[in-house]
Amino acid sequence: DIIPLPQPPLTIPDSEELERELASVARHYDRIWLVHCRTFFSDPENQITQWLDGHLLPLERIYFPSYGSGVTVTAYLTDPPEKAAPPEGATPWARYDERLDLLHYTVEYLTADGHTASLRPDALVAGDQTEPAVPGGALLRVRLTWHVPDRLPPLKVSLRLIDEQGISWTQRDRRPLYYWPTDTWPVNTVMYHDADLRIPIGAPPGLYRLEMVLYHENDGRPLVARWPDGQESDAFPLGTVTIERTRESLWPVPEEMATEFVEGTVAHQPAPRFGALRLVGSRIGVGEMAPGQSTDMRLHWLADEDLAGEFTLAVNWVDSGGVVRHTATYPLAGPAKSTCTLAGGEPLTGMYRLTAPDDLPPDRYTLRISVHDDTAGAFMRVRYGLLPSMKRSATLGRVTLLEQ
DSSP, X not given: OOOXXXXXXXXXXXXXXXXXXXXXHHHHOSEEEEEEOOOTTTOTTOHXXXXXXXXXXXXXXXXXXXXXXXXXXXXXXXXXXXXXXXXXXXXXXXXXTTTEEEEXXXXXXXXXXXXXXXXXXXXXXXXXXXXXXXXXXXEEEEEEEEEEOSOOOOEEEEEEEEXXXXXXXXXXXXXXXXXXXXXXXXXXXXXXXXXXXXXXXXXXXXXXXXXXEEEETTTOOBOOEEOTTSOEESEEEEEEEEEEOOOGGGXXXXXXXXXXXXTTBOOOXXXXXXXXXXXXXXXXXXXXXXXXXXXXXXXXXXXXXXEEEOEEEEEEEEOTTSOEEEEEEEESSSSSOOOEEEOTTOEEEEXXXXXXXXXXXXXXXXXXXXXXXXXXXXXXXXXXXXXXXXXXXXXXXXXXXXXX
8 A cells, every 4th residue: 555645745744643644554554665755845854764763663775776866665564573482382393503493484475366375384394285386476475483592693594495406496595684683682582574585487387395594694604403303404494385387467578588698608689599489598607617516507488489398408518629528408397307388478497407527628618508399309490580590509608617
C-alpha cells in the first residue's frame, strides 16, 4: 500500500498529527518502506525519517543517485525482532558453537496471484516432493528464529541453492539485521529475522538443495552446526526445493537478459544461434586455470521458438595451433540428462562445472561450444543473425592453462 502524507504537498506537517498518523500506519503493517526525495518543502526538518528511525528498526537503506535529487529508500520493521526466552525443553534444529540455537524456520514465496505459499521445514528436510514447486525467478523468504544463550561475535548468514552436482546456482550473504549486529543481541532472548534468495530466471526444473551457512563477519570462518543426533557440518541443510519453469511474466527480452561477459569470454554481436537456441550471455569463473582445477561456467539461453528434446553441450579445448585437444560434454538443461522443453521466448540458464584437463600442456586455449541434438543424432548448425552458416561450433572464451 502507498500511504499518503497527512498534509497536502508543499506544506510543513504538523508534528503531533504526523506522529499519530505514522503510529497508526506502524500498527497495521509488518514493514514500512520510506521513499525520501526532495523534501525541502514538504518535510524540511526530516520529521518523518527521524520518527521512523526513533521508533522502528531500520532493516535496509539504499541511496539512488541522480542528476537532480537523489532518492533514499529505507525499509523498517514495525514489530521488534526480540522476544522472550523460549520455553524450557525446546529442542533446537541445530546448535552453533554453544552460542546460538536455531529454534525454527519457515520458507515461503509469493505465487503469481500474490498469495503466500509456505514450504514445511519437516517436509523439505525429508525431501517431500509433494510440497509446492517454486518457479524460476521467485524470491524465497526464509524466516529464522534463534535463541541466544551467550554473547555472539559479528555474524553473517549465507543462503545457497545447490544442484545435484554440488554447483551453487545462487547465493546471498548479509547480516541477519543490518542495523542490529549480532554482537549486540541481548543474551537469553529469542531473535528472529528474514533472509531471502532469488531463484535464477531460467533455472532448469528439478531438485535443488537449500543450504544455510553462518560465519564470522570479520574473517569468514564458518560456525559449526551440530544436530541433536550429534552430526556436525558447516552448512545447515534447510531442505530440498523443487524448482519449476520460470513464469512467463518474468521472461526477459533478449536485450534485457543478464549477460556477464568477463575475462576469458567473447561477446558475440549478434548472438550465436544453435537451431532455435540463442546464446545471449555467458560467464566463466576464471581466466587462468591449473590442471585439474574446476570453475563454474554459466550460459544464458533463449528459445526463439518452441522446442523439445534432449540436447548435449560439448565444450572443446582448442590449443593455440587450432587443434582440439580435449572435449567435455554436459546435459544442456540441468545436472541430469532430461528432456528440454521450452516455449518461444522462454529463457534457460545452464550451470556447468568446467574442469581443466590433467594431460594438456600449458597454453592459451580457446573454448568452443557445440550443441548436439540427441534426438536427431547430429550437431546443430550455428548462425549469427539471419546469415546462414555451415559451422557447428562457436567461440565461448579463452582460458590460460598453467603449468602443473
